[in-house]
Amino acid sequence: MAFRTFGWVQNPSDFTKLKKTVQVFDPQSKQYEELDKHIINNVIYFDSDKERLQEELDNKVSEFTYGDLVGTSRNKEGKSPKKRKDAIANSLLQVTILPQSANTKGKFYTDNWTADGFLRWAVSLDFVSYNREKDLFKITELGKKLSQTADGSAEEMEVLQDAMLSYPPATRVLSLLAKSKQPLTKFAIGNKLGFIGEKGFTSYNEDLMIEWLKSAATKKEHDKIKSDVEGTSDKYARMIAGWLSKLKFVKKHTNKYELDDGRTISGFQTYSITGQGLHAIKRANGASKNSTKPKYVLWEFLAIAGKQDSEQTRDFVRTRRAKIIVGLSHHHTISALIDFLSNEGIEVDESLLNSEIKKLISFGLRIKQNGNSITLQDNVVGIDIPNQTFTPTEADLDSERIKNHYRKITNLPEKYIELLDIAFDHHRHQDFEIITAGLFKECYGLSSIHLGGQNKPDGVVFNSNFGIILDTKAYEKGYGMHINQIDEMCRYIEDNKQRDRIRQPNEWWNNFDDNIPENKFYYLWVSGKFLPKFNEQLKQTHYRTGSNGGGLEVSQLLLGADAVMKGALNVNNLPTYMHNNVIQLV
Template identity: 45%
Template sequence: MFTYEELVGHSRDANNRPAKSRAVAVADALIQVSIPSQQAQTNNKYWTDNWTADGFLRWAVSLNFVQFDRDTDEYTISPLGTELAQVATEPARDEILKKAFLRYPPATRVLSILAGAAENGHPWKNKFEIGHELGFLGEPGFTSYNSSLMLGFLKQASTSKEVTTIRADVEGTADKYARMIAMWLIKVGFVETRSPKIAHRILGPVGGFMEYRITGAGLHAIRQAQGSSKNNRAAKFVMWEFFATTGKSRGYVRTRRARIVQLLMATPTKSFDRLVEQLHAESLTDDPAIITNDLCGLNHMGIRVYFVSGGSQGRQVQLRDTIQPFTIPTGQLTQSQGDKAREQLKAKFLAKTNLLPRYVELLDIAYDSKRNRDFEMVTAELFNFAYLLPAVHLGGVRKPDALVATKKFGIIVDTKAYANGYSRNANQADEMARYITENQKRDPKTNPNRWWDNFDARIPPNAYYFLWVSSFFTGQFDDQLSYTAHRTNTHGGALNVEQLLIGANMIQTGQLDRNKLPEYMQDKEITFGTI
């Protein structure tokens, strides 16, 4: 048995001080010296870094090649790992990998998404399209960017370097998982890939986002693994750690979801009301809307859970997978007050609106300054698909975060993710004023990237507006709105994240006309209503 430090090590230099870069880090752990460095032939560095070693260990644990003992905080090889270690040929190795992938729920979920796409006649999907259907949608660890917005973002790039950066580095966490798992499945012949070309407004044809398609072997494998015969079904491997990734209360969330699975393992078809009742008896007293969202998330994670009609018994929940028994650590029922209040607010939006969970996730994103890109992307998507207003994400140097426009009006949008709210900021007010002025003058010499070309040419000169979107606004923020309006002779407004979602729901339910949005631009914070 080995500790984490013995396997993964640290990032230390030759003098045992914290390494200033990966280049000067020396090996001090078993996995580091077991994985050849990609630069071995060029710089004679025959070990990898601790970051790569950590990723390998997580991969091995997730696929049940290595077992983790929570009581001793140590790792040991599993029977499946022993089997893998002893194979002598590559085909034999791949057969074991196939077996492991078909027992790993996220991998079967990716295969199922691609199988469904093939059956619908549109077999190729990129990482964003897969990521939109993968994992616990609506929480920070499973954010996905919209595919059409990302293609638009790619086309707005000003240079080849920016195209490469967007293609390689701009993705949500669920999109990253989708790409990573698809690459595993390619290695064993379950998935194939292609690299499409797109027409760029400046650079001509450029490489688009890689696309994936299930192969005949992959289609046969997923059908066999999830077949109708319970005896032939591949028993899926899960761990308590699979059920949430981030947040102060992730232990509580993991336990709630893990107990849902265990209760369904005991009784695969169960009344939803009975399931909620059993959870409440175990001090997991969450709103039924949260439990419903968990069940949807489990399905998107790769554990097949469905709602079925129960006749006089009401809605029933049905587990259609065989799950290997797993354990839950004790003492994980503590939920931070902040997270509990946020969960209650999210439950309210999930129960009382028809908004998708990934939009309700904005209630988390807007308060996390490390997720500014997520805030930009998901807000732009919300305007597109919930407000039903054409929107484009821009971002980058000397560009607004997003534009919202019809042929009758255009809005310059600036998003700010702040835990403690957004207060007056002279520099950011100047930046918004500069965008408004650039749009008014439209001089390529002033700004060669010509971001204003995304507006419809038919918009009247007096029908442009500005909008700040943030978690909430503090202090005398209306002063900043008045200042910007007076300086640019342009009206605008501000939306906190709750009102952003309320407005989207009101448009979805017909309570608000999307074309009336300019009427709310009165140089003050906008209030659409309550929920």
């Protein structure tokens, strides 16, 4: 049995190509005919692939395997290519979804990664159904309806709009825009979209990103921040808003930001709901559950990855969420839902259940909660839970227990609790930098600017009384002493002291408040865990610069943020903890 992921699509945006993807499954379509008569023979490279696919089309087969549709990445020798351009065509969707440069470069096929994206999109919108038992795909009734519409017709638009209103993440975006009095950036949307606080659903703080964009020293840096730096949920938000714009439900806006020197720069795009979009989301939500537009949800929509990228953990989480949705159909109190889940072999406490409910809401389901009372306001269709028991890894269970403990003892947003995982994952160093900076801004109430880039610290944190040079380190086993990173921090400290434009042309220190006294600057390393050798790094940094600072483990970073939010810790007292050791705030 194959277990794939659907429901979350990052790159496909062309509805014409989506329609062609759907038509691959329709023997009555023009695309199917073109594949059968010309394309397979002319574009598929290996004879074995050509013969197999040609036979299927000659026999009007309309149900295909994942391999037939998406193919693999192979070169002419049948090996993995060193460059993407060396890959050959070996699947139906690769030769259906043509790159924009097809006519100019003569390459009439795409890569398997793009093919997979369009297949996911077609499944997510219920144009193509998936049989996980056999790993087969076929067209749905809605897909047939789309396939048979005239290109560019009002009927085609109506089918696409109708499908989008059954897709929970799209209705989530529309609902957020409908409630907002002003256009929203992808960050404002992404912050409230998807399974927040999990790998695969990261969102960056909007104010932090705008300030980082404003601080860019060069146009190249500005363009990179604007185009390439975003969390995964921010990217989903951008893609979905783009789809909705093409369907006339959303309008895009260009932005300008004014700098302190009077110059203006191009800012992040924003989105607002149109009158047609507002009417559509109101109609989809209906006056009662019986009149609402059904929400199409597959089990495969309900998670992307586990902490250790364990498929067992991922599929356990999918099943837990699917069982919650099913349970909400006939259980209308938290206590009754917990009992139902327990009878189904899913043990949760109220804290974990409330966390999952919030995530299902940000996924796009309308769930109303009032104390112990809870109501699913949507009619959910499509869920088919595998008859199989999934066992999470022990590491993932430990991680969930730790995070659930912090849910109980703090009032922190879920996306910051996820730092307990991010801080130990070196692949997510950018997430660690940006989300840590966001925590200082949102929860500590300090000014915080993410810098990053060459010859700059990860960020600066400050108010008018003190400033902190921030460096984050994500290490799986914990962070010890690294001589080159002592050198880096000492250089940043001296840069800030001397403020010599010739020594450091990017002048990153200008991001600090001008009123901070010269003797009130500190250094700070943040990591998941510090090893005993790290104390020597702190001593050497102090000895070489005369500056004070410290190290802050993520557990203390979170507890300190919660204490500040609750009024139990005065943020202006942070400098009193800077004694060149590992800091204990709480």
